[in-house]
Amino acid sequence: MSEAATAQERPGIDPDLFVRRTEEGLARLDLVVAGMHCAGCLRKVEGVLKGLNGVEYARANLSTKRVAVRWDPARLKASAVIRALADTGFTAVPFDPKLIGTLDDRESRSLLKALGVAGFAAANVMLVSVSVWSGLVSDMDETTRSFFHWVSALIALPAIAYAGQPFFRSALKALRAKSMNMDVPIALAVILATTMSLVQTMVNARHVYFDASVTLLFFLLIGRYLDVQARARACSAAENLLGLRATAATLIAPDGTHKSIAVENLEPGMKVLVVAGARIPADGEIVTGTSEIDTSLVTGESVPEQVKAGASVFAGTLNLGAPLVIRVTKRDDDSLLAEIVRLMETAEQGRARYVRIADRAARIYSPAVHIMALATLLLWFALGAHWETSLTYAISVLIITCPCALGLAVPVVQVVATGRLLRQGVLVKAADGLERLAQADTIVFDKTGTLTLGRPRLVNGDEIARADLALAAAIAAASRHPLALALTAHGQTLPHPLLDDIHEEPGMGLEARLGGEPIRLGNADYAGVNATHGQGHGGSELWLRRGSDEPVRFRFEDTPRPDARDVIAALKARGFAIELLSGDREPAVKRLAGELGIANWRAAARPAAKIARLEELAAEGRKVAMIGDGLNDAPALRAAHVSLSPADAADVSQTAADFIFQGAKLAPIVEAVDVARKSRRLVFQNFGLALAYNAVAVPLAVAGFVTPLVAAIAMSSSSITVTLNSLRLNLAQRRALSRKAS
Amino acid sequence: MNILIFLVPAALLLGLLGLVAFLWSLKAGQYDDLEGAAERILYDDDKPDNDEPDDGGRSG
Numbered sequence: 001m002s003e004a005a006t007a008q009e010r011p012g013i014d015p016d017l018f019v020r021r022t023e024e025g026l027a028r029l030d031l032v033v034a035g036m037h038c039a040g041c042l043r044k045v046e047g048v049l050k051g052l053n054g055v056e057y058a059r060a061n062l063s064t065k066r067v068a069v070r071w072d073p074a075r076l077k078a079s080a081v082i083r084a085l086a087d088t089g090f091t092a093v094p095f096d097p098k099l100i101g102t103l104d105d106r107e108s109r110s111l112l113k114a115l116g117v118a119g120f121a122a123a124n125v126m127l128v129s130v131s132v133w134s135g136l137v138s139d140m141d142e143t144t145r146s147f148f149h150w151v152s153a154l155i156a157l158p159a160i161a162y163a164g165q166p167f168f169r170s171a172l173k174a175l176r177a178k179s180m181n182m183d184v185p186i187a188l189a190v191i192l193a194t195t196m197s198l199v200q201t202m203v204n205a206r207h208v209y210f211d212a213s214v215t216l217l218f219f220l221l222i223g224r225y226l227d228v229q230a231r232a233r234a235c236s237a238a239e240n241l242l243g244l245r246a247t248a249a250t251l252i253a254p255d256g257t258h259k260s261i262a263v264e265n266l267e268p269g270m271k272v273l274v275v276a277g278a279r280i281p282a283d284g285e286i287v288t289g290t291s292e293i294d295t296s297l298v299t300g301e302s303v304p305e306q307v308k309a310g311a312s313v314f315a316g317t318l319n320l321g322a323p324l325v326i327r328v329t330k331r332d333d334d335s336l337l338a339e340i341v342r343l344m345e346t347a348e349q350g351r352a353r354y355v356r357i358a359d360r361a362a363r364i365y366s367p368a369v370h371i372m373a374l375a376t377l378l379l380w381f382a383l384g385a386h387w388e389t390s391l392t393y394a395i396s397v398l399i400i401t402c403p404c405a406l407g408l409a410v411p412v413v414q415v416v417a418t419g420r421l422l423r424q425g426v427l428v429k430a431a432d433g434l435e436r437l438a439q440a441d442t443i444v445f446d447k448t449g450t451l452t453l454g455r456p457r458l459v460n461g462d463e464i465a466r467a468d469l470a471l472a473a474a475i476a477a478a479s480r481h482p483l484a485l486a487l488t489a490h491g492q493t494l495p496h497p498l499l500d501d502i503h504e505e506p507g508m509g510l511e512a513r514l515g516g517e518p519i520r521l522g523n524a525d526y527a528g529v530n531a532t533h534g535q536g537h538g539g540s541e542l543w544l545r546r547g548s549d550e551p552v553r554f555r556f557e558d559t560p561r562p563d564a565r566d567v568i569a570a571l572k573a574r575g576f577a578i579e580l581l582s583g584d585r586e587p588a589v590k591r592l593a594g595e596l597g598i599a600n601w602r603a604a605a606r607p608a609a610k611i612a613r614l615e616e617l618a619a620e621g622r623k624v625a626m627i628g629d630g631l632n633d634a635p636a637l638r639a640a641h642v643s644l645s646p647a648d649a650a651d652v653s654q655t656a657a658d659f660i661f662q663g664a665k666l667a668p669i670v671e672a673v674d675v676a677r678k679s680r681r682l683v684f685q686n687f688g689l690a691l692a693y694n695a696v697a698v699p700l701a702v703a704g705f706v707t708p709l710v711a712a713i714a715m716s717s718s719s720i721t722v723t724l725n726s727l728r729l730n731l732a733q734r735r736a737l738s739r740k741a742s
Numbered sequence: 743m744n745i746l747i748f749l750v751p752a753a754l755l756l757g758l759l760g761l762v763a764f765l766w767s768l769k770a771g772q773y774d775d776l777e778g779a780a781e782r783i784l785y786d787d788d789k790p791d792n793d794e795p796d797d798g799g800r801s802g
Binding site for chain 1: 746750753754757758760761764765770773774775776777778781782784785
């Protein structure tokens with residue numbers, strides 16, 4: 001194993017632990033591949049794996065960002081599989097499929113099966129029912145009708161017993177907990193309608209309701225499946241994160257030997273080795289070594305921090321440069337990372353349980369329906385009707401009011417809205433995120449990485465001689481350091497001088513030769529800058545020194561996102577109060593707030609202070625949408641009423657947020673707000689439509705005029721109207737697009 | 743109306759066939775990665791894959 005390959009592997013995760021044996025004697029491993037986003041990546045991942053000697057099967061799943069590999073254990077090792085992916089640039093982490101992602105997967109699978117069965121039954125029962133309906137007005141004799149009724153029963157009974165289970169179970173659970181949900185009237189209506197129809201079939205009556213029960217289940221299952229699907233997508237992203245934690249550290253024993261130890265067992269005072277490319281396992285202090293640390297997970301800052309002996313480092317940050325020896329100062333559960341996770345959990349508990357619109361509707365609707373059915377029964381009985389007739393009318397009230405359209409009202413809007421936002425680069429993670437966003441009236445922004453790009457830009461280019469700029473850009477082109485990249489981007493139109501011997505001193509800078517003269521580009525120490533050359537400007541600067549000439553300073557600053565100003569104005573126009581809460585220093589925050597037109601801002605706010613401010617706003621009765629990206633924002637994202645996060649945010653923040661938006665622009669936020677508000681309107685319209693149908697159908701049912709044909713027409717047409725109404729969300733977008741084009 | 747004795751079972755059989763095909767494709771994992779399937783069609787090589795559906799096709 002080469003030195004470089006070792007460095008690329010994450011320390012401590014032993015892939016062999018996750019390898020399973022298949023029946024054919026092959027080794028099987030499931031991996032999370034974090035960076036797999038497109039067809040190209042998918043193909044590369046599968047190609048690399050299939051190209052390995054001994055691999056029999058490799059299949060990547062783009063939806064879950066996971067890949068399953070099977071190989072001949074005699075010819076290949078698990079670590080070689082992971083290394084092959086690392087060499088292509090994909091970080092693969094093994095996980096145990098038994099622990100991750102089986103629950104929702106199983107739920108959506110069983111719903112899909114139920115949906116298939118219900119669909120089959122609905123189509124076939126309908127086929128028979130249509131014959132019966134037309135037979136009622138023509139010449140169908142009683143024997144044939146009875147035969148058709150029995151055929152319907154034969155199809156419908158097993159189908160309902162199977163496909164109705166999700167509703168029966170959920171209704172039973174609600175009743176046991178002495179509460180009401182939408183599934184109680186559904187289950188009741190389906191069971192009663194089926195039982196009544198069976199009795200009617202036996203006594204050879206004219207009307208049976210099997211078709212109503214199965215189509216009802218079919219429509220409702222569609223809604224239920226769409227709901228679960230939306231939730232599962234969000235969950236799998238969060239689960240993948242679980243696998244990405246560093247779980248072990250390399251301990252340096254007092255006698256100098258190395259051994260692997262679980263992170264939980266680290267004690268203050270222990271020394272650990274962190275190779276380049278590995279995450280730092282615990283909060284600690286550097287004993288030996290000089291390197292650069294990528295702290296983006298903790299601060300959202302993209303410029304690596306330079307560290308040397310004596311500096312403190314935090315768990316979860318990434319060692320980029322050279323190996324480091326660290327003395328642990330805090331136990332795993334006292335680390336900054338653990339503290340942030342704790343803050344998040346507290347914030348989660350503090351967030352008032354949001355009751356979804358559909359559930360609120362169910363709380364009013366279900367009792368109303370049951371009372372109405374009971375009233376019908378009693379009314380007919382009091383009027384002197386036979387108890388059988390009374391019961392039949394009462395059941396038909398239940399069937400006709402069964403909340404088929406209500407069951408579709410929310411999920412269809414949700415799916416259309418989610419799809420529309422996805423095309424605009426916004427991922428809706430929380431199932432009730434749209435509802436909550438529609439209620440928001442205040443938006444709180446983080447600064448670094450949210451309002452700004454989190455990427456440095458050269459700000460004093462005008463003060464620097466063109467020759468120096470060209471020289472610096474030529475040297476910087478050899479490095480991937482964010483500041484060097486910014487410099488290269490700035491100087492790419494300038495003619496680059498020819499340089500020899502460029503080499504990089506990780507964490508320090510670059511050195512090159514121009515016609516024998518040494519030139520250095522790097523931090524102040526590296527370029528030999530002393531106090532007489534000027535005041536330091538924080539972390540974001542580079543110095544260029546040519547031989548023994550006066551050093552030249554390049555200053556960098558974070559740039560606001562290109563459309564930040566317009567988006568803030570657009571949000572203000574929509575009636576939002578805007579605030580800026582940043583952990584950054586006051587001058588930087590003040591300048592940005594002024595530039596973007598934000599009147600309310602706070603600087604140097606720590607995670608706990610951000611939460612305190614959010615609680616203050618909540619106490620004033622405001623519904624706050626928090627937009628942030630760093631790990632330090634994660635607790636605030638959880639505490640807010642609803643939260644959004646850019647796609648390049650820290651993983652933890654993305655898990656905490658309800659929405660994730662992609663790209664360098666903030667415009668998706670406005671889009672998300674508009675779609676959320678429009679969805680809310682559509683949902684209410686849908687409820688209105690469903691109730692309007694009931695207003696017509698219920699009196700008919702109470703009066704005893706509802707035949708199976710009327711029930712079928714009422715139910716399907718209300719479902720279709722609701723679905724069509726929801727699709728208008730897409731229509732509006734197309735109109736907007738064509739307006740833009742013309 | 744005697745023809746119904748054959749037609750009704752025939753209709754049901756065809757319906758069942760569709761249901762069985764759906765359940766089979768579900769079990770074979772064809773609905774596991776809809777995003778991936780949409781992208782895979784863009785592959786322009788026609789090499790036969792060695793990826794037969796496995797134990798339930800659970801690819802992760």
